[in-house]
Amino acid sequence: xxxxxxxxxxxxxxxxxxxxxxxxxxxxxxxxxxxxxxxxxxxxxxxxxxxxxxxxxxxxxxxxxxxxxxxxxxxxxxxxxxxxxxxxxxxxxxxxxxxxxxxxxxxxxxxxxxxxxxxxxxxxxxxxxxxxxxxxxxxxxxxxxxxxxxxxxxxxxxxxxxxxxxxxxxxxxxxxxxxxxxxxxxxxxxxxxxxxxxxxxxxxxxxxxxxxxxxxxxxxxxxxxxxxxxxxxxxxxxxxxxxxxxxxxxxxxxxxxxxxxxxxxxxxxxxxxxxxxxxxxxxxxxxxxxxxxxxxxxxxxxxxxxxxxxxxxxxxxxxxxxxxxxxxxxxxxxxxxxxxxxxxxxxxxxxxxxxxxxxxxxxxxxxxxxxxxxxxxxxxxxxxxxxxxxxxxxxxxxxxxxxxxxxxxxxxxxxxxxxxxxxxxxxxxxxxxxxxxxxxxxxxxxxxxxxxxxxxxxxxxxxxxxxxxxxxxxxxxxxxxxxxxxxxxxxxxxxxxxxxxx
Numbered sequence: 211x212x213x214x215x216x217x218x219x220x221x222x223x224x225x226x227x228x229x230x231x232x233x234x235x236x237x238x239x240x241x242x243x244x245x246x247x248x249x250x251x252x253x254x255x256x257x258x259x260x261x262x263x264x265x266x267x268x269x270x271x272x273x274x275x276x277x278x279x280x281x282x283x284x285x286x287x288x289x290x291x292x293x294x295x296x297x298x299x300x301x302x303x304x305x306x307x308x309x310x311x312x313x314x315x316x317x318x319x320x321x322x323x324x325x326x327x328x329x330x331x332x333x334x335x336x337x338x339x340x341x342x343x344x345x346x347x348x349x350x351x352x353x354x355x356x357x358x359x360x361x362x363x364x365x366x367x368x369x370x371x372x373x374x375x376x377x378x379x380x381x382x383x384x385x386x387x388x389x390x391x392x393x394x395x396x397x398x399x400x401x402x403x404x405x406x407x408x409x410x411x412x413x414x415x416x417x418x419x420x421x422x423x424x425x426x427x428x429x430x431x432x433x434x435x436x437x438x439x440x441x442x443x444x445x446x447x448x449x450x451x452x453x454x455x456x457x458x459x460x461x462x463x464x465x466x467x468x469x470x471x472x473x474x475x476x477x478x479x480x481x482x483x484x485x486x487x488x489x490x491x492x493x494x495x496x497x498x499x500x501x502x503x504x505x506x507x508x509x510x511x512x513x514x515x516x517x518x519x520x521x522x523x524x525x526x527x528x529x530x531x532x533x534x535x536x537x538x539x540x541x542x543x544x545x546x547x548x549x550x551x552x553x554x555x556x557x558x559x560x561x562x563x564x565x566x567x568x569x570x571x572x573x574x575x576x577x578x579x580x581x582x583x584x585x586x587x588x589x590x591x592x593x594x595x596x597x598x599x600x601x602x603x604x605x606x607x608x609x610x611x612x613x614x615x616x617x618x619x620x621x622x623x624x625x626x627x628x629x630x631x632x633x634x635x636x637x638x639x640x641x642x643x644x645x646x647x648x649x650x651x652x653x654x655x656x657x658x659x660x661x662x663x664x665x666x667x668x669x670x671x672x673x674x675x676x677x678x679x680x681x682x683x684x685x686x687x688x689x690x691x692x693x694x695x696x697x698x699x700x701x702x703x704x705x706x707x708x709x710x711x712x
Contacts, residue, residue: 213248215312216240221247223261223290228272229317231294232303233310235275236318236326237507239296240310245289254287261290273303300330311507321484321502321566325523335483336392336524340404343389345375349399352433353377356397356534365533381530392526395483398431408432410439410474410488414447414644419491423644424659432478432527436536439474439490440467446647447492465497465572469550469559473570476543477501479531480523485566498571504563514544514561544570635706638672639681643707646682649696673697681706 213219216238218230223244234240244265245255255261262281269277269292278293300307307318307326318326328334357369357377367380378384383393394401401408409429415421426446428438448464477488477499485502505511506521522528531537544561551559551572560571635643638660645659653664655673662668676682681703685696699707 213250213313215310218242219246219248219250220244221253222255223265225268228268228303229308230310230315231269231275231277231292232273232301232306233308233315234294235273235297235301236307236330237296237310239294241294242292243289244292245287252284252287252289255289258288258290265290265292273301275301298330300327309507321482322504324484325482334523334525336390336395336526338391339385339388340391340394341388343394343404345378345389347389347394347399347403348374348378348397349431350374352431353397356433365535367533381533383526383530390526391483392524392530394431395524395527396432396530401431402429405483407483407485407487408435410435410478410490412439412442412447412490412492415491415493417494423641424647435478436471436474440470443470443490443492448497464574465556466550466554469547469554469572470497472543472547472550473499473572475531475536476547476570477568479528479537481567482523495574496571498569500564500567500569502565502567504566504568511561511563515548516545517542547572635681639676640707642672642676643681643699643703646697646699646703647707649685649698651696655697676703 216234217240220227220242221244227242230242234242244261245253245258247253258281262279266277266279269275275294275297278295280291280293282289282291307323309316309318309326325335328338353374357366369377369380372380375384378389378393378397381393383390383396391404394404395408398404398408408431409427411425411427413425414423416423424446426442428435428442430438474490478501480503481488481501482503489500491498491500503523505514506523509518509521520528528537537543547559547570551557557573559573560569562569562571641659642655645655650659652669652673656662656664656668660668660672662672673682677684677697680700682697683700683703684690685698686692686694689695
């Protein structure tokens, strides 16, 4: 006999073992053998008569359950069998909740405790009614867009002629006259009104996570996020491998779009909505996405790489996405990511349990990874891989295709001047240029990008020199002090950014 998920050996009794009893009661039940060593050898008990009385009393008084005790004997040595049943209601030990997972006992706290308590009541987080919500909190455009995009999908129920609330009823997202949380996550008009973490934050990093170049926050319901996050990635964060066949420009994605979409779907559908927002990090040669919420009990990281059962954390959200054809509910999401990378000739993705959640990382191939530089906007990002020539200690753009893409034709003398100026920019200036790939307010540049106060002296130190040198320019040129003023990269600035990031 060996220890396993439902069996625990203890050489003698200690009151700390009440935690194991509680863990078995909250999981699938189990048996604790008192008087057997960890390697399964019966060591026996001298005080078995007293323990046969004390153990059930302590369990009943501390936990409120009644175990089955049995006195056994092997080779003349007595040992006690404490059998604990699984309970359909949550069981606590002095206000603390324990759970048996695999061969270990764990205390449930925070998000895991909330999910556990809901599960014991037959609910999941997304199945709970949001008392303060009404049909006015549903974005009809998102709902109709979702229905129309999938009305030919044989999984979808018949929805013709139904109003918004009836559509949600068909999708099982209502309870009586009230909305479930899943309805607001999927189709909410302003979901942040109810759940402040319903967003995806995308960051563009350099060599490591300490080198943040620029970022975007995408907020909204799940239907919006699925589309908009990929748009933001393609337009601002991901570069493409560029080649030319004759006069035709050929762009190839570094990461397969199927893998990116599946990663985002997994993060949004299987995350815990009581925790932190989804975080997407883009580096020079890798891309990772993290969502809070660990693996379901009984599922391991190795299981994700092979056929496994689907065990969604948010079954109402998962079911709706299944009806739309987004997911197939067969536990193949991570397998599809791995297969897409393999087909694209990329290394196998890395899947980790990290900081209370799951992180999936895609790696660019060595060839692509060496070509990929930091990008600013689609215009600059598309230049990666173009030839440069080193002159005077700095990189000088020599390929006409780059300048054509930037819609800029400076003289060779100007290019040399820009090159020298670009290579002399300090780290903060480079951050500002990267951040201003799209128009930004002064406050955004100073507080969000440089993380310093929005004071005039900081404006004069960090922003004015870039304006004076022509790297960024104001949007409202005739009213430089307008309250609506924003600053954006100039053509010279885009050249400088390319030079620095190449």
